[in-house]
Every structure is written in structure tokens, then in C-alpha cells.
Amino acid sequence: MKFIQNILDKTRPAVTTGKLKPLYPLHNALETMMFVPDHTAHSGAHVRDSIDLKRTMVTVIFALVPAMIFGMWNTGYWHFTALGVESTLMENFLYGVQILLPMIIVTYAAGLGVEILFSYLRKHPVNEGFLVSGMLIPLIMPADIPLWMVAISTIFAVLIGKEVFGGTGMNILNPALTARAFAFFAYPSWMSGDQVWISGLKSGEGVVDGFSGATALGQYAAGSEAPAIGGQALDAYHAFIGQIPGSIGETSTLAILIGAIMLIASGIGSWKIMLSGVAGALTMGLIFNLVADYAISTDQQVYMALPFWQHLVYGGFAFGIVLMATDPVSAAQTEKGKWIYGFLTGIFCIMIRVFNPAFPEGVMLAILFMNVMAPLIDHYVIQANVKKRQKRAQLATANS
Amino acid sequence: MSKLIKIRKGYDIKLVGTAELKFGETPRVSHYALIPDDFSGVIPKLEAREGDKVQAGDVIFHSKVDSRIKFCSPVSGEIAEVVRGEKRKIMAIRIIAESETTYRDLGKANPSDLSREQVIEKVLSSGIWPTIQMRPYGRIASPDDKPRAIFISGMDTAPLAPDLNFALQGLENEFQTGIDALAKLTEGKVYLSLENGVSACPAFANAKGVEVNHFEGPHPAGNVGTQIHHLAPINKGEVVWTMKPQDVVMLGRLFSEGRYNASKVVALTGSEVEAPQYYHMVAGASIEGLVSSGIKGSNNRFISGNVLTGRNTGAKGYLGYYDTQLTVIPEGDQTEFLGWVLPGFGKFSLSKTFLTWMNPNKKFVLDTNMHGEERAFVVTGQYEKVFPFDIYPQQLIKAVMVRDIELMENLGIYEVTDEDFALCEVICTSKLPLQETVREGLDYMYKEMN
Numbered sequence: 001m002k003f004i005q006n007i008l009d010k011t012r013p014a015v016t017t018g019k020l021k022p023l024y025p026l027h028n029a030l031e032t033m034m035f036v037p038d039h040t041a042h043s044g045a046h047v048r049d050s051i052d053l054k055r056t057m058v059t060v061i062f063a064l065v066p067a068m069i070f071g072m073w074n075t076g077y078w079h080f081t082a083l084g085v086e087s088t089l090m091e092n093f094l095y096g097v098q099i100l101l102p103m104i105i106v107t108y109a110a111g112l113g114v115e116i117l118f119s120y121l122r123k124h125p126v127n128e129g130f131l132v133s134g135m136l137i138p139l140i141m142p143a144d145i146p147l148w149m150v151a152i153s154t155i156f157a158v159l160i161g162k163e164v165f166g167g168t169g170m171n172i173l174n175p176a177l178t179a180r181a182f183a184f185f186a187y188p189s190w191m192s193g194d195q196v197w198i199s200g201l202k203s204g205e206g207v208v209d210g211f212s213g214a215t216a217l218g219q220y221a222a223g224s225e226a227p228a229i230g231g232q233a234l235d236a237y238h239a240f241i242g243q244i245p246g247s248i249g250e251t252s253t254l255a256i257l258i259g260a261i262m263l264i265a266s267g268i269g270s271w272k273i274m275l276s277g278v279a280g281a282l283t284m285g286l287i288f289n290l291v292a293d294y295a296i297s298t299d300q301q302v303y304m305a306l307p308f309w310q311h312l313v314y315g316g317f318a319f320g321i322v323l324m325a326t327d328p329v330s331a332a333q334t335e336k337g338k339w340i341y342g343f344l345t346g347i348f349c350i351m352i353r354v355f356n357p358a359f360p361e362g363v364m365l366a367i368l369f370m371n372v373m374a375p376l377i378d379h380y381v382i383q384a385n386v387k388k389r390q391k392r393a394q395l396a397t398a399n400s
Numbered sequence: 401m402s403k404l405i406k407i408r409k410g411y412d413i414k415l416v417g418t419a420e421l422k423f424g425e426t427p428r429v430s431h432y433a434l435i436p437d438d439f440s441g442v443i444p445k446l447e448a449r450e451g452d453k454v455q456a457g458d459v460i461f462h463s464k465v466d467s468r469i470k471f472c473s474p475v476s477g478e479i480a481e482v483v484r485g486e487k488r489k490i491m492a493i494r495i496i497a498e499s500e501t502t503y504r505d506l507g508k509a510n511p512s513d514l515s516r517e518q519v520i521e522k523v524l525s526s527g528i529w530p531t532i533q534m535r536p537y538g539r540i541a542s543p544d545d546k547p548r549a550i551f552i553s554g555m556d557t558a559p560l561a562p563d564l565n566f567a568l569q570g571l572e573n574e575f576q577t578g579i580d581a582l583a584k585l586t587e588g589k590v591y592l593s594l595e596n597g598v599s600a601c602p603a604f605a606n607a608k609g610v611e612v613n614h615f616e617g618p619h620p621a622g623n624v625g626t627q628i629h630h631l632a633p634i635n636k637g638e639v640v641w642t643m644k645p646q647d648v649v650m651l652g653r654l655f656s657e658g659r660y661n662a663s664k665v666v667a668l669t670g671s672e673v674e675a676p677q678y679y680h681m682v683a684g685a686s687i688e689g690l691v692s693s694g695i696k697g698s699n700n701r702f703i704s705g706n707v708l709t710g711r712n713t714g715a716k717g718y719l720g721y722y723d724t725q726l727t728v729i730p731e732g733d734q735t736e737f738l739g740w741v742l743p744g745f746g747k748f749s750l751s752k753t754f755l756t757w758m759n760p761n762k763k764f765v766l767d768t769n770m771h772g773e774e775r776a777f778v779v780t781g782q783y784e785k786v787f788p789f790d791i792y793p794q795q796l797i798k799a800v801m802v803r804d805i806e807l808m809e810n811l812g813i814y815e816v817t818d819e820d821f822a823l824c825e826v827i828c829t830s831k832l833p834l835q836e837t838v839r840e841g842l843d844y845m846y847k848e849m850n
Binding site: 041333 | 784
């Protein structure tokens with residue numbers, strides 16, 4: 001440890017007084033990452049909780065690990081399936097590592113670059129928020145998206161999604177979803193359709209003839225009653241395990257469930273948002289089941305008749321509700337508001353998914369929409385509290 | 401009508417170093433000091449000069465804003481020094497005490513025989529007035545206000561807090577006299593809140609002329625602010641006064657002994673004290689003699705008060721005017737390698753991100769390390785867990801930060817003071833200075849509204 005401290009001590013003059021001043025936030029970030037600082041309480045309480053933002057963020061990253069590991073395997077699995085090649089578990093996994101690792105590196109480099117620049121301009125230390133965003137962004141991208149698109153999306157998300165609002169803690173939209181939305185609208189051919197969800201399909205090299213890579217939800221939206229790829233059923237069981245095509249980290253409901261348990265047990269993720277989100281999705285799914293007979297087209301009828309609980313395991317719903325909707329900054333901030341926010345997110349997610357043929361997947365838009373609505377929800381929750389207080393004051397004046 | 405109120409939100413920080421229920425022999429203290437910073441919102445105007453001889457109860461300074469509010473010497477002796485800081489701000493008035501305290505005679509009286517004005521007059525002239533605090537704003541009460549009620553908390557739930565039932569043993573008469581005096585000051589009730597399930601000392605149990613209510617639950621159940629909120633919350637335009645039990649005793653002595661006797665029972669606590677126990681001390685006493693021996697380690701923080709709201713006095717500091725507790729804990733000025741990512745067995749945290757939660761009864765030796773740097777607001781819903789008010793704490797803090805008067809008012813700033821946010825500050829992930837922020841907000845509101 002001493003030698004790390006020595007390196008940090010030796011390089012400090014260069015970034016505080018020397019020529020490398022713009023790198024001070026980077027130096028500071030590295031230093032506080034290696035060593036919890038020796039700062040002591042100067043005002044207020046003399047003892048402090050051991051938790052800080054780094055601890056909070058790293059807990060979320062730990063919760064992402066199961067989905068990440070499964071996503072790596074799944075990426076390889078579908079790649080080799082599309083090529084019609086037999087592959088081992090390890091080969092699948094290593095192929096996924098080879099896809100995902102560069103994406104993670106590019107995301108962190110691009111995002112932290114912008115963060116450090118703004119830290120220097122605004123003269124504040126680097127906030128840890130991007131540690132999580134930087135891990136989320138690769139997990140919600142299709143496997144074959146070019147790295148430069150990932151970089152541009154990340155830069156856009158940090159710049160427009162976060163820094164223009166004042167940085168960490170001030171943003172309205174979830175930065176990771178902002179990156180995905182940017183990629184979705186800027187490069188639609190890389191982000192939607194039947195070709196993008198399986199690595200190697202878009203280039204088409206060596207792919208088995210007639211192999212289609214449409215996701216389960218895509219197939220439902222197209223009116224298929226039993227989606228399958230290359231003879232392998234994309235049923236609810238496979239969706240729960242995660243053996244379906246999709247964005248890298250979103251497919252396995254099981255892996256995400258493990259993450260959800262970690263988040264709830266540690267108290268970092270809001271169980272209220274997760275629970276009410278699931279309740280909202282089930283409610284909407286149930287409503288669709290009940291009125292499926294009145295659908296305007298047969299394609300839609302199939303989608304509406306999809307057993308309501310299956311919405312939970314398909315697509316990005318689980319990933320979105322557990323890891324995106326619970327972002328404390330862009331979600332509702334009052335405890336009552338969280339119930340409403342989560343529930344409506346669930347409702348809109350399934351509604352967009354089923355009703356809008358352009359978006360067989362509705363989670364991203366539902367969460368972004370509710371991010372925008374969250375301050376409004378909070379406003380009314382807080383107004384109720386204000387009214388209560390005013391009423392009490394009026395009563396007191398009337399009685400005196 | 402006595403109520404039992406259960407507080408669910410809150411947290412007891414379990415620390416090592418509770419004072420044993422016995423008295424130690426207080427070493428002779430020759431140095432005393434009045435510290436103007438103890439009094440929120442007071443700018444001192446000196447009435448005595450360096451070298452003056454004073455008796456206990458002689459006025460040292462008064463408040464520039466209201467010259468009726470006087471601050472008196474707790475002992476007799478000579479004013480040794482007026483310590484000044486930047487811009488000649490008065491930091492402390494040091495007094496060297498005589499071996500035997502002589503008191504200025506303030507005249508005995510039975511509060512029941514006096515009018516409200518006479519009681520106020522007497523208390524103002526004695527140096528005891530500043531122990532009466534007002535809400536809103538959490539500062540010294542204004543003698544012009546007519547408080548709706550007066551609240552006394554007979555329980556202290558702060559970490560390592562002194563046991564008030566022990567401290568008030570044998571002080572029944574003084575306490576009752578103090579209550580009688582307070583009853584003159586308000587047309588409303590005098591409330592006394594006691595801890596449920598604990599047998600109250602005779603002073604509390606036999607108190608007459610008060611409405612007794614019982615509270616139970618974790619800190620801040622014992623904070624008077626919590627109790628007011630649950631018994632009769634403060635509305636805009638209302639004023640209530642609060643007083644601590646030992647100060648009520650002091651008030652009682654003013655009438656029964658006719659003098660300003662600032663002696664009180666003080667608990668010396670904290671993990672670094674070898675034998676934590678109680679002492680008889682006078683407000684403003686130097687703690688140097690008390691802590692010159694019997695302290696473990698060499699790098700410690702000496703706090704007048706508790707770890708949540710106390711003042712860092714240093715080893716040569718003084719017991720604060722309002723304090724009945726001294727706490728000694730280790731300083732935490734060391735770095736920790738990768739502390740934020742390791743499992744953290746045994747680390748203190750309310751969050752379950754450290755594995756300490758598996759051992760809920762553990763008593764901690766906590767140091768003063770911040771465990772991280774200040775950050776923007778990110779996490780939500782954490783303050784609510786330890787904040788037993790029907791108030792949105794995070795939104796109120798934000799309103800204070802942007803100095804939005806109407807919003808602060810609407811969100812309930814009149815009901816709180818800085819100490820109510822102490823636990824929120826302890827657990828804040830973003831390490832924000834909440835107590836300081838709330839204090840600034842209250843002072844700002846006071847300036848705008850008066």
C-alpha cells in the first residue's frame with residue numbers, strides 16, 4: 001500500500017501546481033479510490049456512517065455482475081448457434097468477453113473523460129455516479145453495435161443527459177437510458193430489427209441459411225404465437241433463464257433477480273419501485289388478457305393474449321425495473337411517490353410494448369417518460385404534506 | 401391526559417463508554433470560560449473588562465440585539481482574558497476562579513407569589529434566561545414572546561447520554577420550584593416527557609403542574625423537537641419554549657437559594673475514557689484537570705456534549721453552557737486502503753452494505769473519520785428512516801440551500817432545529833453538512849421574519 005501512496009504523493013505537485021492541472025480531478029479520483037481519505041468531521045456530528053457514494057455505487061455494480069456474466073455466455077451461445085457451430089460453455093463465455101470487454105472500456109473511457117473535464121471546469125471532485133452508468137450502458141446495447149457508436153452515445157448521455165443539468169444528482173433522465181435512446185434514434189438500423197440481437201448476424205458471414213434472429217417480443221408483435229429461433233423455442237422458461245436473444249445484459253430474468261435480491265438486501269435499490277413496477281406490469285398485462293378479444297388486428301390479439309405474467313420475463317422489463325427505474329436521482333424521490341412512479345412505469349412499459357408496433361420493447365421509453373414525470377409526482381406528494389400543515393395551522397388559529 | 405407515544409423512526413448508535421452510575425471526585429477547577437458561540441444568534445456586548453473581579457451571577461456580557469438577555473459569570477474570581485479571533489470576534493471570556501465561590505445575592509422568592517413580569521425580571525437578571533430556548537429558530541427565548549407551551553424532555557436518548565433520572569436524584573424541591581416558575585411564564589401547559597418503561601426519579605415522578613407524557617423508541621425520541629412534534633406541533637406564528645431538566649433545577653435554585661448556581665451533573669463518557677462516570681461540575685469549567693489522566697490513547701477528540709451535536713473543545717477546552725456531557729473519542733485522521741470496497745465486518749453503518757448488520761448488538765468504538773468525501777444528493781429515502789417528523793427532510797434541506805422562504809415555511813422549518821437533523825447527517829451517504837445547513841436556514845428565516 002505504501003508504494004501506491006508514494007506514487008500518489010509524488011505525482012500530486014504536478015496536478016496541483018504544475019502543468020497537469022486539468023488532471024487533478026483524475027488524480028483525486030484515483031487517490032480516493034485507493035484510500036478512503038483521512039478527513040475528519042469538522043461541523044455537526046462527530047461520528048459518521050461508513051457508507052459513502054463509492055460504496056453505494058459499487059454495490060450496484062456487484063448486483064450487475066450476474067447479469068453481466070450470463071450476458072457474456074448468452075452472446076457467445078447465440079453467435080455460435082447462428083453459425084451452426086457446436087460450442088462449449090467456455091467458448092461461449094470467452095466470445096462474450098471479447099464482445100463486452102471492449103464496450104465496457106470504451107464506455108468508461110468516454111464517460112469518465114467527459115466527467116473529468118467537467119470536474120475540472122466546475123472545480124469539484126469526480127462524482128461516482130458514472131461508475132454504474134458506465135457498466136449499465138454496455139449491458140443494454142446489442143452485441144454487434146460498433147464501438148464508436150457506444151462512445152458517441154455515452155458522451156451524449158453524460159453531456160446532454162447529465163452535465164447540462166449540473167452533473168451528478170441533478171439529471172432528470174437516467175443517463176444510461178439516455179445513451180440507449182440516443183443510439184436507438186441515431187442509429188436505428190443497429191438498434192432494432194431482426195438482425196442486431198445476435199452477434200455476427202448482421203454481417204451475415206457464415207450464418208446458417210434462413211436463420212432469423214427476431215427476439216421473442218418481436219415475434220409476438222408480428223403475431224407469432226410460439227416464437228422460436230432455429231427450432232429452439234423462446235418460451236417463458238428460456239426467457240426466465242435468459243437463453244433468448246436480446247441486449248447483452250437484459251435477457252436473464254434469473255440473473256437479474258439475483259441482482260435484485262442484492263440491491264434490496266443492501267437497501268441500495270428501492271424495493272418499493274421494484275414491487276410496484278412488477279404490480280403495474282401485471283395489472284396492465286391482466287387488463288390486456290381480459291380485453292384481448294376486442295383487439296383491432298389479429299397480430300395484436302396474439303400479443304394482448306400473452307399470459308400476463310410472461311411479460312415479466314421477456315425483453316428488458318426485469319433489467320429496466322430493477323436496475324434502471326430504481327436510479328435514485330431520476331426516480332421519484334419521496335417514498336409515496338416511489339409507489340406511484342414504479343406502478344406507472346410498469347403500466348406504461350407493457351402498454352408501449354403491446355400497442356406500439358415500432359417498439360416491441362417498451363421499457364426504455366416507459367422509464368424515460370416516467371423520469372420526466374417523477375418531479376411532478378413528487379410535487380403532488382409534497383403538496384399534500386404542505387396542505388396538511390396549513391390546515392393544522394388554520395385549525396389552531398380557529399381554536400385560539 | 402397522559403399519552404404514550406412510540407417513535408419508530410430513528411436509531412440508537414451504540415457506543416462504548418457509557419458512564420457508570422456513580423460520582424467521581426471532581427478535581428479542583430480554577431479556569432472557567434464563557435464562550436459566546438454556545439449561544440446561537442447572539443452577538444456579545446461586554447459589560448466587564450479584563451482584570452475585573454466578579455462574583456457568580458455578575459453580568460459578563462449581554463446580547464447586542466436584546467440587552468435584557470444577560471450572560472453571567474458562573475463562578476467568582478477575576479476575568480483573566482478576553483480571547484478574540486478574526487475581526488476581533490470574541491471567542492471566549494476566561495475567568496480565574498477563587499477557591500471558594502461567592503454569589504451575588506439575587507434574593508429568594510416563591511415563584512407562586514410573583515407575577516409573570518416579576519418572574520421574567522428575576523430570571524433575566526440572573527444569567528439563567530439563556531437556558532430557555534424558543535422554537536421556531538432554536539435560539540434563546542425572547543422575553544416579549546408569550547409561549548403557547550413550555551416543553552421539558554425528561555429523557556436523553558443521544559449516544560452515551562447521561563441518565564437524567566440519576567442526575568436529578570435528590571433535587572425534587574429545586575425541580576418543582578423551577579416548574580412553578582415556568583408555569584408563570586406560559587398561559588398554556590408545561591409538558592414533561594418521560595421515558596416509557598423506566599422508573600422515573602422522584603423529581604420527575606412527583607412533579608406537579610406539568611402534563612406528563614411517555615415516549616419510547618430510539619433516538620431522537622428524547623429530543624424535545626420530536627416530542628413537540630408528536631404532542632402539539634408548532635404552527636406558523638406560534639412560539640413554544642423548551643428547557644432541559646438540569647436547567648429547570650438551576651432555575652429552581654434561583655428562587656430557593658436566591659443565587660445563580662450553575663453546578664450540574666455531568667457525565668464523562670466515550671470509548672477513550674478509562675472510567676466513564678458522573679461528576680459535579682459548573683458550566684464553563686475547564687475540562688483540562690478532568691481529562692489530564694484516565695484517558696486512553698493520545699490522539700483524541702474532546703467533545704463538550706454528545707457525538708451528534710457537541711462542540712469540539714480540545715483537551716484544554718471548557719464545558720459548554722448547555723452541556724451535561726463530555727465525550728472523548730479517537731480522532732480518525734488516517735486513510736484506509738480500499739475501505740469502500742472491502743466487506744467491512746464490524747464497520748458502523750445503518751446501511752446493509754457492510755456486513756455489520758449481522759451483529760446488531762455490537763457496541764462501537766467510533767472515530768471522527770468522515771468515511772468519504774462530500775458529494776451531491778444522490779440517494780433518496782435514507783433520512784426518512786431516522787427522522788420521526790411528518791416532514792420531508794431532503795426537500796426541506798434543498799429549500800434551505802436555495803433560501804426559498806415560502807418553501808421552507810411550507811415544508812415545516814418552524815418545527816425543527818439543527819439537532820433534529822443530527823442523525824440524518826450521520827447516515828448521509830453524500831456527507832452533507834445538514835446541521836450547519838439547517839442552522840443557516842433558521843438564522844436566515846429569523847432575520848427575514850423579525
